[in-house]
Amino acid sequence: DTAVSQTPKYLVTQMGNDKSIKCEQNLGHDTMYWYKQDSKKFLKIMFSYNNKELIINETVPNRFSPKSPDKAHLNLHINSLELGDSAVYFCASSHAGELFFGEGSRLTVL
Amino acid sequence: GIQVEQSPPDLILQEGANSTLRCNFSDSVNNLQWFHQNPWGQLINLFYIPSGTKQNGRLSATTVATERYSLLYISSSQTTDSGVYFCAVGPAGYSTLTFGKGTMLLVSP
Numbered sequence: 001d002t003a004v005s006q007t008p009k010y011l012v013t014q015m016g017n018d019k020s021i022k023c024e025q026n027l028g029h030d031t032m033y034w035y036k037q038d039s040k041k042f043l044k045i046m047f048s049y050n051n052k053e054l055i056i057n058e059t060v061p062n063r064f065s066p067k068s069p070d071k072a073h074l075n076l077h078i079n080s081l082e083l084g085d086s087a088v089y090f091c092a093s094s095h096a097g098e099l100f101f102g103e104g105s106r107l108t109v110l
Numbered sequence: 111g112i113q114v115e116q117s118p119p120d121l122i123l124q125e126g127a128n129s130t131l132r133c134n135f136s137d138s139v140n141n142l143q144w145f146h147q148n149p150w151g152q153l154i155n156l157f158y159i160p161s162g163t164k165q166n167g168r169l170s171a172t173t174v175a176t177e178r179y180s181l182l183y184i185s186s187s188q189t190t191d192s193g194v195y196f197c198a199v200g201p202a203g204y205s206t207l208t209f210g211k212g213t214m215l216l217v218s219p
Contacts, residue, residue: 101153
């Protein structure tokens with residue numbers, strides 16, 4: 001069983017569209033995250049949720065909106081997609097600080 | 111914020127060789143992890159090692175928190191070790207990890 005799973009794995013879309021990426025973890029962790037990995041492989045935190053509450057919101061355009069319906073799920077919705085949003089988005093969860101990543105969702109905006 | 115520097119940025123090895131990757135950080139941390147991103151893009155958790163030494167097969171890691179560095183040792187490297195190795199650090203609790211830029215490793219047969 002996959003511990004942290006994301007869907008879809010690949011997403012190709014046009015500028016201006018709205019898209020969502022879903023994430024689920026079955027590890028029983030309280031904290032979940034979204035990270036963005038750019039074309040130079042740099043990983044940067046976007047959001048962090050603890051027990052469905054937003055605890056960290058880095059400098060991210062407000063076109064990005066996370067939603068956590070329960071502590072096992074953290075979804076990412078992106079409005080009005082731009083070329084610069086093309087990246088790999090990783091969901092992660094943690095317990096006592098130890099981080100576990102999903103497989104990533106590669107978003108390409110044309 | 112905390113600065114994380116990894117060295118070397120790139121490394122090419124012949125299969126069977128040993129290597130040491132280094133991670134320096136600028137402030138006290140209570141959390142340090144090493145990850146391997148394989149050529150398929152998966153980020154694999156190697157070690158959770160805020161201090162001390164751990165070993166897992168051919169890999170081992172040592173963190174000297176008081177001197178603000180961590181080392182990842184790869185012995186008898188294999189082609190499947192290729193990929194990018196990331197060090198990530200942070201304080202304990204809910205704060206997030208700050209990642210280094212990674213060391214890209216290529217192991218050739």
